[in-house]
Amino acid sequence: MKELKITPIKNGTVIDHIEPGMALKVARLLGVPDPDAHSTVSIAMYVKSGKMKYKDIIKIEDRELKKREVNIISLISPNASIAIIKDEEVIKKSRVTLPKVITGIARCSNPNCITNKDEPTETEFTVLGGREVKLRCMYCDRLVDDIIESII
Ligand SMILES: [Zn+2]
Incomplete structure (x- = not known):
């Protein structure tokens, strides 16, 4: 008998292969659970996985992700996969x-950057892949210190 760690959902989104330990941060950035929506949200962390050893999973009933949200997930968890359930x-x-580029998703950590001035300019970053994702500001070339903390 296969043990069910989290209940399957009828309609909604499953975010799988999230970096182990990151599910709560991903959920917070997606704004789930949303007390107004009453959607069922299941979060499993450090689930044993053949490929990655461990992974986190988030299942959100009755919710589809916007492009911006998928981009945010990719920055935190580049190996994540997203399944839509109907x-x-x-x-x-x-x-x-x-x-390759993200616009308006993160804040630049350089206080003197034009994007942090009185008349705010929409931020734009080049996304650098590799072992760890990095963001470089297209205005001042500064690398973002902490991607999760800088997301708007
Ligand atoms: Zn900047």
Whole structure:
């Protein structure tokens, strides 16, 4: 008998292969659980996984992710995959891809950057892949110190 760690959902989104230990941060950035929506949210952390050893999983009932939200997930967890569930069937499943450029998602950590001035300019960052994702400001070239903390 296969033990069910989290209940399957009928309609909604499953974010799988999240970096182990990061699920709560991802959930916070996605604004779930949302007390107004009453959607069921299941979070499993440090689930044993053949490929990555451990992974986190988030299942959100009755919610689809916006492009911006998928981009945020890719910055924190470049190996994550997202499945859309309709009537208990997976209708679409794909791995997140790192965007080359992100606009308006993060704040620049340089206080003197033009994007932090009185008349705010929308931030724009080049996304650098590799073992750890890095963001470089297109205005001042500063690398973002802490991606999670800098997300707007
Ligand atoms: Zn900057």
